[in-house]
Amino acid sequence: MNPAKALLHLFSPLGGDDADNYRAPGQISFMRSPFVPADSDELKASDAKYAFIGVPFDEGNVGKPGCEDGPREFRVASLDYFPYWFEFNVDLHGTAVDCGDVQMPRVNPAVARERIYTAVRTVLVAGKTPIICGGDRSVSIPASKALSDHLGAHKKMGYMHLGAHLDFADTWAGESHLSPCAMARITELENLHPDNVAHVGARNSFNPKDHVDLARARGIRFHPMFEVLERGVGEVMDETVAAVWDGTDGQYLSFNFNVMDSSSAPGVTATEPGGLEAREIIAVAAKIAARGGVSVIDVTELCPMFDISGQTSRMAVCVVMRIMAGIAKFHGETLDESVRRPGWTHND
Amino acid sequence: MTTQSGNPWNFVPHQHQGPHRETAPDAHTRSPTKHNGPVKSAGIMTFMGAPYCEPDRHKIRAMGAKICFLGAPWDLGTIVRTGASSGPQGIREASTQYFPYMFEYDVDLMTFFNVVDCGDVPIVPGNNELSQQYIADYVTECLEGGAKVILVGGDHSVPIPGARALSEHVTRHKPDGKIGYLHVDCHLDAAVDWGGIEITNASGPTEAFKLANCSGANMAHMGSRNGLNPKDWLDFWVDNDIPIFPMSEIVERGIEACAHDILSRAWNGTDAVYFSWDTDSLDASCMPGTTCPECYGIKAREAIQLARIAGEYGVDVLELAELAPLFDASQMSTKLACTMIYHYLGSRAATLRAGNETP
Numbered sequence: 001m002n003p004a005k006a007l008l009h010l011f012s013p014l015g016g017d018d019a020d021n022y023r024a025p026g027q028i029s030f031m032r033s034p035f036v037p038a039d040s041d042e043l044k045a046s047d048a049k050y051a052f053i054g055v056p057f058d059e060g061n062v063g064k065p066g067c068e069d070g071p072r073e074f075r076v077a078s079l080d081y082f083p084y085w086f087e088f089n090v091d092l093h094g095t096a097v098d099c100g101d102v103q104m105p106r107v108n109p110a111v112a113r114e115r116i117y118t119a120v121r122t123v124l125v126a127g128k129t130p131i132i133c134g135g136d137r138s139v140s141i142p143a144s145k146a147l148s149d150h151l152g153a154h155k156k157m158g159y160m161h162l163g164a165h166l167d168f169a170d171t172w173a174g175e176s177h178l179s180p181c182a183m184a185r186i187t188e189l190e191n192l193h194p195d196n197v198a199h200v201g202a203r204n205s206f207n208p209k210d211h212v213d214l215a216r217a218r219g220i221r222f223h224p225m226f227e228v229l230e231r232g233v234g235e236v237m238d239e240t241v242a243a244v245w246d247g248t249d250g251q252y253l254s255f256n257f258n259v260m261d262s263s264s265a266p267g268v269t270a271t272e273p274g275g276l277e278a279r280e281i282i283a284v285a286a287k288i289a290a291r292g293g294v295s296v297i298d299v300t301e302l303c304p305m306f307d308i309s310g311q312t313s314r315m316a317v318c319v320v321m322r323i324m325a326g327i328a329k330f331h332g333e334t335l336d337e338s339v340r341r342p343g344w345t346h347n348d
Numbered sequence: 349m350t351t352q353s354g355n356p357w358n359f360v361p362h363q364h365q366g367p368h369r370e371t372a373p374d375a376h377t378r379s380p381t382k383h384n385g386p387v388k389s390a391g392i393m394t395f396m397g398a399p400y401c402e403p404d405r406h407k408i409r410a411m412g413a414k415i416c417f418l419g420a421p422w423d424l425g426t427i428v429r430t431g432a433s434s435g436p437q438g439i440r441e442a443s444t445q446y447f448p449y450m451f452e453y454d455v456d457l458m459t460f461f462n463v464v465d466c467g468d469v470p471i472v473p474g475n476n477e478l479s480q481q482y483i484a485d486y487v488t489e490c491l492e493g494g495a496k497v498i499l500v501g502g503d504h505s506v507p508i509p510g511a512r513a514l515s516e517h518v519t520r521h522k523p524d525g526k527i528g529y530l531h532v533d534c535h536l537d538a539a540v541d542w543g544g545i546e547i548t549n550a551s552g553p554t555e556a557f558k559l560a561n562c563s564g565a566n567m568a569h570m571g572s573r574n575g576l577n578p579k580d581w582l583d584f585w586v587d588n589d590i591p592i593f594p595m596s597e598i599v600e601r602g603i604e605a606c607a608h609d610i611l612s613r614a615w616n617g618t619d620a621v622y623f624s625w626d627t628d629s630l631d632a633s634c635m636p637g638t639t640c641p642e643c644y645g646i647k648a649r650e651a652i653q654l655a656r657i658a659g660e661y662g663v664d665v666l667e668l669a670e671l672a673p674l675f676d677a678s679q680m681s682t683k684l685a686c687t688m689i690y691h692y693l694g695s696r697a698a699t700l701r702a703g704n705e706t707p
Contacts, residue, residue, distance in 0.1 A: 062388060063445070064679075166451075169379035180379060205446035205690050210378040212451045226452060229649060261648050262680030263633035270445065273634065273648035273684035306678035 009093050010084045011341040029098035030131070031078050031321075036097040038119050043126045046097055050324065051128035053119050054101035059109045060138025060178045063270045070302035070313075071101055071133040073267075077313035078321075085325040089334045092324055096131070099123060113142040113177060120146035120296070131320060134300035136269065137167060137179035137256055141186060144252050147296050148189040151250045158196040158244035159186060162284065163256035164272035166202050166222060168211035179301075180211070187218050194219035196248050198240035201225050201259035203274050225274055233280045237287040250295035253288060253323075257316055258301060265315060267307025278315060285319045289326020297323065377449035377456045390444040393437070394465035395498070396457065397448065401464035403486045408464065408493025414707035415461040415693065416490035417498045419468035422479045425505030426549045427542050428640050431672035436468055436500045438637070438673030439689070442682035446690065453694035460697045461707050466490060476505070476547055484509035484516075487665065491517040496662075496707070498689055501669035503639065504537060504549035507556065507624040510667050514622050515559040528566035528614030529556040530663075532654070533626035534642045536569060536577045536592065538584035549669075552624055554584060564588045566618050568610040571595060571629035573644050595644055603650040607657040615661055623663040627671045627685060637681030639670045648684055655688045659695025666692060 029035055030052035036043045043051065054071025061067060075098070083093035102119045105111045120143045123130045132143050144159065151157055161167075161183065168187075169180040177185060187197060199215070203225035215222055221243070228236050244251055262271035264278045276284070288294065299316050307313060328334075375381070376397070394400055395417035401407055408416060419436025426432065448458035457463060469486045471479040483502075487510050490497045499510050511529055518525040531537060531553045539550040547555065553569065556562050569585060573595035585592050591613070593606045614621045627638040631645035646654070658666070671685050700707060 171381065172379045174381065203452070204687050205448070205450050207449075207451045208378050208447040209374075209449045209451070209456075212454075224452065225649075261634065262678065262684065263631070263648065266678040266680055268678075271678050271680045271683055273680065273687045274652045275648075277647075303678075308677050 007091070007339055008342070010082070010091060010335075010339070025079055028075050028079065030075050031081070031083060031092065031096050033096045033098050035100055038099040038122045038126075043097065043099070043123070043128065046128075048095055048097040049129060050096040050131050051123045051126070052096060052098045052131045052133070053123060054133050055116055055135035055139045056101055057104055057112050057116070057135040057139055059107070059112065059136075061136040061269060062172060062179055064303065064306070066303040066305045067134060067136050067269050067301050069304045070135060070299070073304035073307070073310070073313040074133045074299065074302060074317060077310060077317045080314065081317060081321060085321065088325040088329040089337070090325045090328040091335055092321065092328065095324065095328070097128075109177065117142035117146050121150060124150040124295075129294065130296050132296065132298040133302070134298065137163070137182045137300045138177055139300055140182050140254050140298055141177055143296065143298055144186045144189060144254075147250055147252050148191055151191060153191055155191055155249040156196065156247060157189065157192045158248035158251040159192055159254070160198045160200075160240060160244045160251065161254040161256070162200045162259040164201055164203055164206070164225070164258040164275060165256070165270070166199065166207045166211040166215055168214040170210065170214055183220075184214055187220060196244055198244050199223065200236060200240055201228065201275060204272055206270065206272075228276070233276065233283055234287070237284055241287050241291060245291045251293075252296045253294045253298070255297075255299045255316070255319065256301045257299070257312060260315070265312045267303050267312030269301040269303045281315070281319055282322065285322040286326060289323045289330065292327055292330040294323070294327070374456060374459065376458060377447060390441065393440045393444060395440050396443050396446075396463050396465070398458060398463040398465045401466055403466040403489045405489045405492040408466070408490060408495055411462065411464060413462045413464040413493065413495045415463045415498060416493070416495040417463065417465045417500070418486055418490060419500050420471070420483045420502035420506045421468050422471040422483065422502045422506060423639075424474065424479075425476050425547065426503040426639065430503075430639070431674045432501055432503045432639050432670045434673045435502060435668070435671035438671055438676070438682040439500055439668070439686050440465070442679060442686035445683065446686065450690060450694040452691075453698040455694055455697040455701070457690065457693045457697065461693065464495075476545075480505065480509040480547060484513040487513035488517060491664070497665045499665055499667040500671065501667065504533070504552055504624070504626050504669040505547055506669055507531070507552040507622065507667055508547050510624070510665055511552075511556045511559060511562070511622045514620055514665050515561055518620050519561055522619055525619040526561045526563065526566065526617060527559070528616070528618040528621040529553065529562050530568055530570070530610050530614050530621065530623045532570045532624070532629045534571055534573055534576075534628040534640065534645060535626070536572050536581035536585060538581040540580065540584070550581075556622070557588065564590045566614050566616060568613050569593065570606055570610050571598065571646060574642050576640070576642075595646075598646060598650070603646060603653050604657060607654045611658060611661040620664040621661070622665045622667070623658060624667045624669065625688070626669045627681065630684070634684060635681045637671060637673050637676030639672045639675075641675070651684065651688050652691050655692040656695040659692045660699050662696055662699070
């Protein structure tokens with residue numbers, strides 16, 4: 001038997017069992033991974049490192065609607081990538097399962113938040129790293145609470161957010177768990193020290209004064225876009241990654257892809273000009289992966305109906321998979337260099 | 349425009365305020381406490397949620413407004429596709445997604461400048477001359493009211509009446525006063541005429557050059573590129589010894605150096621400056637919502653940098669042309685255009701504040 005037989009998915013789908021489903025995948029899951037319910041024994045038994053959780057929740061949103069379609073498009077975009085990443089010589093096949101979407105009640109955000117919390121907590125208890133796709137930015141509130149509780153009061157948590165808005169509203173129109181309140185709630189977690197919080201990419205005029213004031217009052221060092229432009233994304237990431245990862249027991253990594261320039265990510269809820277470019281977010285992913293691990297990844301505010309040619313969802317998947325691949329490489333989980341496509345011969 | 353407190357800026361911005369009045373006079377710089385805030389509840393849309401003020405010099409002066417937003421929805425002076433007539437409304441709508449407070453400068457633009465929205469110039473369909481006359485009249489009212497003007501087109505023929513109004517305004521108050529004229533654009537726009545017509549959107553700089561108090565020594569062009577720049581347009585700039593800073597030079601030297609060059613040239617010995625900024629100076633990826641999108645333009649971060657540097661010098665009329673929300677995607681162009689204005693104003697405010705000056 002050809003030892004490469006089990007690695008057919010590494011190669012161009014010109015033969016092998018996966019050939020037929022490249023453009024006709026049937027059920028659409030993150031990275032074509034199997035669906036495994038979050039609360040099942042099967043999840044605990046699985047070898048997978050990551051568990052994808054879709055959160056189609058749009059009721060914490062103060063901007064334009066549409067991010068409840070985020071998980072669906074994120075999954076679809078993931079179908080266009082192979083599990084093999086040549087830059088890392090890493091095979092991500094089998095590293096993830098898809099836990100499906102958290103069941104969302106309509107017009108009952110309190111119940112929705114409870115379910116999000118439970119799903120994330122359950123996945124953490126099963127020993128998997130949740131990859132959460134929102135949904136609006138408020139999804140991060142119950143999800144980060146789940147990590148905080150999972151770690152326990154005696155452990156230290158780190159939190160990194162990349163986004164254009166500070167989201168430090170103590171309340172917004174009297175509500176305390178909306179998207180613009182996300183950082184205000186998250187920085188109230190008891191085992192999250194301000195020194196272990198990083199916010200990168202704030203810019204422009206959707207950052208009212210009370211957000212800035214609250215961030216400063218809580219001792220949060222945020223890194224606005226002008227600072228990123230001046231110092232370069234590499235230097236800022238070195239500093240912030242160290243703040244979040246050094247001396248902490250678990251790290252929550254949160255992306256709102258409005259951190260990107262509108263031209264690089266039109267398909268987000270609140271596009272903002274003057275942000276990062278694609279090549280810069282790839283560098284960000286590399287800096288994060290170089291720490292070798294993360295406890296939770298979330299992607300919020302993907303808004304596919306405003307996207308152009310699927311580019312934003314694809315970029316989001318690319319960033320997440322690069323982090324997965326980078327972490328795998330960090331742990332030496334690279335492929336045997338001698339693996340070749342079955343039947344492969346070369347002429348020289 | 350008076351309220352219980354007598355200060356019109358306490359009443360606004362309505363979209364941040366809703367049916368129940370906020371309590372503090374600067375409540376509009378903070379998250380809404382009683383209402384769901386900008387974006388979803390836009391209210392009656394004005395630029396920045398600023399109070400409306402009739403474009404009347406006495407009323408503008410009485411309100412103490414130092415920035416007038418004026419829409420010029422004229423797009424029948426264009427030699428390419430139309431659509432720029434929705435530009436002013438596009439910016440107003442984008443501004444509902446922003447607060448008047450800018451954390452980068454720690455300033456509330458609204459109350460620092462007493463911003464007002466003077467509405468749109470009533471253009472006359474099919475009548476270029478009369479429409480331009482009205483634009484000039486309205487700009488004149490704002491300037492005579494003691495305000496600087498944010499003039500939003502409209503196609504790029506808008507600077508023809510805009511610069512004329514500024515030129516006459518300066519002469520009225522200082523007979524030997526001079527103005528500078530800046531043109532940031534993908535296109536050189538130096539048609540002597542287009543099919544015999546001298547006042548299309550391809551002739552802004554040539555018309556400015558005809559103004560008695562606007563010398564070529566205080567003019568400059570920046571951002572030119574690609575193949576919609578016929579030779580006679582280039583010849584105008586070369587023959588009159590006016591520098592152009594083409595895209596290739598911006599790429600080579602950086603936007604900051606070029607921005608300082610054009611602004612210091614415009615302000616060299618002049619009393620006022622007209623800054624005409626075509627949205628197609630931006631790269632098509634950042635600004636699809638323009639009438640003539642072109643690749644190889646400046647990027648959003650560079651545009652914001654240019655706006656900040658312009659704010660350090662200040663201009664009397666900042667005009668944005670050719671914004672066409674019809675062709676936009678995900679509001680990226682209107683939000684960028686709005687942000688360019690906001691960063692100009694934020695930087696202007698920071699500069700004035702640093703020099704202990706008022707607008």
